[in-house]
Amino acid sequence: MCLTSASTPSLVDRLRSGDARALARAISIVENRRPEAVALLKTLFPSTGHARVLGLTGAPGAGKSTLVDQIAKHYRKENQTVGIIAVDPTSPYTGGAILGDRIRMQDHYSDPGIFIRSMATRGSLGGLARTTADVATVLDASGRDLIMIETVGVGQDEVDIVRLADVTIVILVPGMGDDVQTIKAGIMEIADIFVINKSDREGAERVEREIRSMQSLDIRKDGWTPPIVKTVASDGTGTKELAAAIGNYEAYLKNENLLVQKNVENWRERLIEMLRDAMLEKARARITDGALDRYAVEIAEHKRDPYSLVEEIVSGTAK
Amino acid sequence: MCLTSASTPSLVDRLRSGDARALARAISIVENRRPEAVALLKTLFPSTGHARVLGLTGAPGAGKSTLVDQIAKHYRKENQTVGIIAVDPTSPYTGGAILGDRIRMQDHYSDPGIFIRSMATRGSLGGLARTTADVATVLDASGRDLIMIETVGVGQDEVDIVRLADVTIVILVPGMGDDVQTIKAGIMEIADIFVINKSDREGAERVEREIRSMQSLDIRKDGWTPPIVKTVASDGTGTKELAAAIGNYEAYLKNENLLVQKNVENWRERLIEMLRDAMLEKARARITDGALDRYAVEIAEHKRDPYSLVEEIVSGTAK
Numbered sequence: 001m002c003l004t005s006a007s008t009p010s011l012v013d014r015l016r017s018g019d020a021r022a023l024a025r026a027i028s029i030v031e032n033r034r035p036e037a038v039a040l041l042k043t044l045f046p047s048t049g050h051a052r053v054l055g056l057t058g059a060p061g062a063g064k065s066t067l068v069d070q071i072a073k074h075y076r077k078e079n080q081t082v083g084i085i086a087v088d089p090t091s092p093y094t095g096g097a098i099l100g101d102r103i104r105m106q107d108h109y110s111d112p113g114i115f116i117r118s119m120a121t122r123g124s125l126g127g128l129a130r131t132t133a134d135v136a137t138v139l140d141a142s143g144r145d146l147i148m149i150e151t152v153g154v155g156q157d158e159v160d161i162v163r164l165a166d167v168t169i170v171i172l173v174p175g176m177g178d179d180v181q182t183i184k185a186g187i188m189e190i191a192d193i194f195v196i197n198k199s200d201r202e203g204a205e206r207v208e209r210e211i212r213s214m215q216s217l218d219i220r221k222d223g224w225t226p227p228i229v230k231t232v233a234s235d236g237t238g239t240k241e242l243a244a245a246i247g248n249y250e251a252y253l254k255n256e257n258l259l260v261q262k263n264v265e266n267w268r269e270r271l272i273e274m275l276r277d278a279m280l281e282k283a284r285a286r287i288t289d290g291a292l293d294r295y296a297v298e299i300a301e302h303k304r305d306p307y308s309l310v311e312e313i314v315s316g317t318a319k
Numbered sequence: 320m321c322l323t324s325a326s327t328p329s330l331v332d333r334l335r336s337g338d339a340r341a342l343a344r345a346i347s348i349v350e351n352r353r354p355e356a357v358a359l360l361k362t363l364f365p366s367t368g369h370a371r372v373l374g375l376t377g378a379p380g381a382g383k384s385t386l387v388d389q390i391a392k393h394y395r396k397e398n399q400t401v402g403i404i405a406v407d408p409t410s411p412y413t414g415g416a417i418l419g420d421r422i423r424m425q426d427h428y429s430d431p432g433i434f435i436r437s438m439a440t441r442g443s444l445g446g447l448a449r450t451t452a453d454v455a456t457v458l459d460a461s462g463r464d465l466i467m468i469e470t471v472g473v474g475q476d477e478v479d480i481v482r483l484a485d486v487t488i489v490i491l492v493p494g495m496g497d498d499v500q501t502i503k504a505g506i507m508e509i510a511d512i513f514v515i516n517k518s519d520r521e522g523a524e525r526v527e528r529e530i531r532s533m534q535s536l537d538i539r540k541d542g543w544t545p546p547i548v549k550t551v552a553s554d555g556t557g558t559k560e561l562a563a564a565i566g567n568y569e570a571y572l573k574n575e576n577l578l579v580q581k582n583v584e585n586w587r588e589r590l591i592e593m594l595r596d597a598m599l600e601k602a603r604a605r606i607t608d609g610a611l612d613r614y615a616v617e618i619a620e621h622k623r624d625p626y627s628l629v630e631e632i633v634s635g636t637a638k
């Protein structure tokens with residue numbers, strides 16, 4: 001399988017040597033699904049699998065970005081290189097990231113060891129999780145030691161995104177209402193580590209009690225009990241303890257041989273999603289936009305039933 | 320295309336005559352995607368297109384269910400039959416609806432003119448919107464005059480679900496924090512009508528001002544300015560005004576010929592989703608579960624790149 005773009009080989013070389021501009025360009029190619037994206041990913045894949053991947057999720061206002069910055073600084077002191085993918089809450093209609101790269105980049109501008117990329121929610125369902133995974137592949141191939149994926153914990157999309165991570169950290173804060181807790185119902189179960197951020201605020205003990213009572217009801221099949229770490233990200237309190245908790249869980253995964261198992265399960269899901277996209281592309285190639293418009297009108301006017309039509313398109317007999 | 324189940328014809332007849340048990344059974348067939356589901360939907364589709372479809376969305380605790388009940392009672396007094404699909408917030412891991420059919424059914428038990436069905440969030444992305452659409456098709460074919468789809472407004476899933484509706488109602492309540500408002504960013508833009516429920520609480524005016532200031536920034540391309548209706552669903556206050564607002568918007572859609580246009584756009588999207596599912600099924604038929612497991616292991620161990628593998632599966636050359 002040859003590369004479709006003549007400039008890709010040198011891009012790959014520069015990327016592997018840690019060039020931040022090459023990294024940014026490669027990510028753009030993958031994020032925008034440019035024609036050369038698949039060839040690039042094929043080339044990069046054999047160089048991946050070395051980075052540790054942390055997933056961090058929590059409601060807006062939980063202080064995720066600040067905590068991610070603190071964790072990044074902590075590992076930078078250990079000379080690890082860091083890549084951050086910040087998946088931002090955006091309107092499915094207007095697009096565009098709420099947090100820009102610019103604001104957060106400034107802080108780390110002088111340190112090439114930290115690379116930050118913000119990604120906006122795209123309109124297409126499921127597409128974001130896949131794109132995030134592909135961007136993580138590029139970061140991994142670029143030799144980053146640690147990749148952090150930061151998302152807002154509100155829906156299935158986010159659950160799919162953090163599923164990519166080796167270690168998933170759920171961030172809660174004191175003083176959020178029960179409504180917010182309900183929203184997070186699905187997110188709570190994916191936590192490998194709980195963080196109570198802004199833990200100097202009133203109500204931190206209550207949040208801790210609530211997590212503990214949930215844990216007493218639900219024992220994980222892998223036997224791990226997610227620890228609760230209290231932090232104040234704005235002044236760095238608890239960052240060391242959080243890093244220790246991350247290390248503990250990583251050691252547990254390694255000892256129990258769970259990491260490979262987790263990766264296999266993840267790839268099983270991802271393969272099906274990739275297959276679905278590839279097949280859809282194949283199907284879309286069979287119908288022109290004009291035909292699609294005509295079909296939609298015929299169905300809306302009830303002159304045609306969509307269930308038979310789809311079968312006809314798949315079998316190549318649609319008129 | 321013949322029906323795959325011998326019992327389906329009589330089920331269809333009973334369904335069309337308004338039999339609630341036949342309706343419940345037909346919905347189960349569609350919801351669980353049983354083998355006879357597609358044949359059933361094909362048979363039913365020509366009888367659809369008569370029901371009005373309302374979509375209602377809002378955060379947990381906004382009082383959606385109570386409001387939906389009040390609207391149902393209102394239209395029952397006008398002798399319209401009502402079908403309610405309540406899409407419940409559930410964990411993607413444990414499944415199962417939080418609100419059961421049972422609790423809410425009791426209230427309307429004696430009235431066969433109201434049919435309520437709760438649906439749980441399924442694990443698969445995008446699947447819920449499609450299933451909801453298919454369930455609405457069944458309710459429509461059963462002769463219900465009004466279909467209400469009630470969802471929790473937190474993510475792309477819900478946006479896709481309410482897109483099915485002719486009229487989308489976004490329910491807000493006073494006293495929810497800014498965090499919740501952020502979460503709802505995408506939901507705000509899909510409102511044809513805003514409801515401020517629990518409007519006897521402090522802060523209702525503030526919510527109204529916030530909506531107005533958002534509206535002043537963003538003018539809809541169809542020229543409609545969503546009205547704001549204040550309700551207290553628990554005692555029925557504002558239900559009449561809400562019904563009037565619904566009627567106004569429906570008249571507007573009819574006068575401007577927007578309803579057909581909305582349906583065409585909706586079917587364009589749905590066709591692509593249905594096509595994607597159908598093509599995935601075709602692709603899945605090409606690989607056994609055993610092969611999928613083996614592929615996942617090979618990729619997780621970095622012995623194989625997934626991007627090439629997917630191309631090979633699609634072209635039928637994967638080994």
